[in-house]
Amino acid sequence: DGVRRRDFINIAAISAAGVGGAALLLPLISQMAPSQDVLAESTTEVDVAAIEPGQAIKAVFRKQPLFVRRLTPAEMAAADAVPVDSLRDAASLADRTREGHRDLLVTMGVCTHLGCVPLGAAEGEVKGEFGGYFCPCHGSHYDTAGRIRKGPAPTNLEVPEYAFTSDTTITVG
Numbered sequence: 001d002g003v004r005r006r007d008f009i010n011i012a013a014i015s016a017a018g019v020g021g022a023a024l025l026l027p028l029i030s031q032m033a034p035s036q037d038v039l040a041e042s043t044t045e046v047d048v049a050a051i052e053p054g055q056a057i058k059a060v061f062r063k064q065p066l067f068v069r070r071l072t073p074a075e076m077a078a079a080d081a082v083p084v085d086s087l088r089d090a091a092s093l094a095d096r097t098r099e100g101h102r103d104l105l106v107t108m109g110v111c112t113h114l115g116c117v118p119l120g121a122a123e124g125e126v127k128g129e130f131g132g133y134f135c136p137c138h139g140s141h142y143d144t145a146g147r148i149r150k151g152p153a154p155t156n157l158e159v160p161e162y163a164f165t166s167d168t169t170i171t172v173g
């Protein structure tokens with residue numbers, strides 16, 4: 001019994017050392033990164049004027065990839081042709097864009113399965129079977145409205161809060 005007790009004391013001493021070490025490191029880490037509050041409130045401005053139909057750009061919003069894509073008429077028609085009820089995560093292209101700007105698709109570039117960055121935003125990258133985005137990690141295919149169509153991802157690519165602050169500028173967040 002005496003042996004067990006000593007083991008316990010040793011473990012407790014080690015844990016205390018561990019906690020002390022972490023406490024010393026924390027102030028250093030918090031000086032390097034913006035606090036969560038600041039991050040949560042930050043916004044990102046994106047100039048969308050130069051994005052041609054069929055092109056996308058990658059930006060960063062709250063430290064995560066953001067995809068901004070100008071759809072071609074054919075890509076919009078492809079999205080509109082899908083019965084919304086048939087979708088895993090039902091939403092129309094109109095639901096996922098802003099009125100008068102249905103050709104501008106703004107989504108997070110984060111697969112809703114386990115968070116990989118899907119392909120399809122940069123020139124020459126594969127766009128998957130539905131012509132939108134393709135996540136190579138486990139094979140999720142998103143369509144031209146960023147909606148999940150095939151593969152393990154449970155939901156569509158997230159559309160963040162954003163608004164047009166001019167005809168050619170959006171503010172995300």
Ligand code: FES
Pocket residue numbers: 111112113114115116135136137138139140151152153
């Ligand atoms: Fe994208 Fe698994 S993280 S399919």
